[in-house]
Amino acid sequence: MSIDSLNAPTAAAPGDSPVSREKVRQRRWKLPISLAVATVLVWIMAFPFGRHGVSTYRLSDRTSSVNLGDIGVPTWAAVIVCALLLALMTAYAFWAVSTYRRIGLWLPVVYALLAVFAFLTWSAAGGLVPVTGLLFGALSLSVPLVFGALGGVLGERAGVVNVAIEAQFLLAAFSSAVVASVTGSYVAGLLAAMLAGALVASVLAAFAIKYLVDQVIVGVVLNVLITGLTSFLHGAVLNPNAEALNSPPRFPRWPIPFLSDIPVIGPVIFNQTLIVYVMYITVPLVAWGLYKTRWGLRLRAVGEHPQAADTVGIKVNPTRFWNVLLAGAIAGIGGAYFTLGSVGSFDKEMTGGLGFIALAAVIFGGWDPVRATLAALLFGFTTNLETLLTNLGSPIPSEFMAMLPYVVTILAVVGFAGQVRGPAAAGKPYIKG
CATH class of the missing domain: 1.10.3470 (ABC transporter involved in vitamin B12 uptake, BtuC)
Structure with a gap:
């Protein structure tokens, strides 16, 4: 027996047909539900608490050799567009899970970038964001x-x-x-x-x-x-x-x-x-x-x-x-x-x-x-x-802002980490024999 056999796939048991394997596949709803909650929060920012004005993004600083200038973004319109895109991505996540399709890493990464952009744009209405x-x-x-x-x-x-x-x-x-x-x-x-x-x-x-x-x-x-x-x-x-x-x-x-x-x-x-x-x-x-x-x-x-x-x-x-x-x-x-x-x-x-x-x-x-x-x-x-x-x-409120890193930590672990499994023997001492 070689060490490489540790990574070898397990042989299929008798009667383990594709149909029987399909039955044990489970839908994991934590990611779509987490995205849905975040999408609702963005829509709340867009409508009941919508902000107007221009959010300015500064792409260069004083050490930059190339001055790209500032980019002004219409605050309310940008948040609306992001909210629509986030809703579409959330719908895709629900569809993928319901049809047992694997959701790639790209979805939460792109979703996070859009959500952060929407939040930054909303917060910086009339202000300047040094990128x-x-x-x-x-x-x-x-x-x-x-x-x-x-x-x-x-x-x-x-x-x-x-x-x-x-x-x-x-x-x-x-x-x-x-x-x-x-x-x-x-x-x-x-x-x-x-x-x-x-x-x-x-x-x-x-x-x-x-x-x-x-x-x-x-x-x-x-x-x-x-x-x-x-x-x-x-x-x-x-x-x-x-x-x-x-x-x-x-x-x-x-x-x-x-x-x-x-x-x-x-x-x-x-x-x-x-x-x-x-x-x-x-x-x-x-x-x-x-x-x-x-x-x-x-x-x-x-x-x-x-x-x-x-x-x-x-x-x-x-x-x-x-x-x-x-x-x-x-x-x-x-x-x-x-x-x-x-x-x-x-x-x-x-x-x-x-x-x-x-x-x-x-x-x-x-x-x-x-x-x-x-x-x-x-x-x-x-x-x-x-x-x-x-x-x-x-x-x-500033009190909530101080909580933000820890809130994100909790939401990330609860909302996303539930889909993964740690090493099977982590935390378990090994006694030979």
Whole structure:
């Protein structure tokens, strides 16, 4: 029996005709219902609470080499057109589910873009939306979420639920600030962050894999422990010695020639720091490795069916242990971004619960690295959108605007993630024999 047999399709049972297989197919209504609710909200914006005027979109900023000028959009007419298109897409989703057709990823992506455009246009009636600034801020806020989500995907694909992403973020941010301040090197700080993330992951792996402690409980305890530890060290060590221990150099921006001059997206994507460029490489590398390499096949095997993996000679628990450490190191890069790429110093509880948002991105993304990255980008965009709408003077109360990223997280997980299934052995310790 070879390891490749783990991916072989199951043979059809006697009498398993196409008709009998058709009967077990189920209609999944969560996506169409979620789209219908969102469409109703857009129609409410269009009619009972319709706004008139012109919404202006600025496509260039002061760093752009090409000035595209501003584009004015009639607010009420644009919202009406978007509402009609959203209604058509919702009707298509209901038709596809009722006829057992698969709904591609394009539908929720295009729907989300239209819905966001309608909401932005409605909110910015008589105001100005800086498109480049909005996208740049969204990408910046998404960077730690992407690394945390990748760490969560690898951990759970290996069979260990990584609830400790928040702890990995915090200890990595603390370690990167101290090491970079002492050495004067942001590269040394980044390496220290990866080691710190792996250290937290090693504790999680040791208790979960070797001592068979409940993985969720270990993760929660680590979050509380690291939060208290870094808060104490911040007050007792960093504050009295801020110049020496909490003044790390920040990653500079490195514009890529020619690419950074592309209108709109050039300054957003190709005028970034080293950590962002590392993210561009890490996401496809993890996706390729997970699905196209022997390492990825072994990783998925121990998370889906550890008994079968053990049968073909894979050492289940060592494979889980080392991959959880790798997941922690990747999450640690996200932690370094807080101090070396964004804020410029460490502050207690500075991650603000983003580790749990990254965990939600893992679920929303169906335990797939690319989908989880898209989910993280969505949450980052929502967070930046809150700031923009507050500055635009949106008629939505500020208290609700502060809730927006978390509301989107809940709706995304409840409305869409119910259609996916996590790794079968995630959270289950493996006892040989």
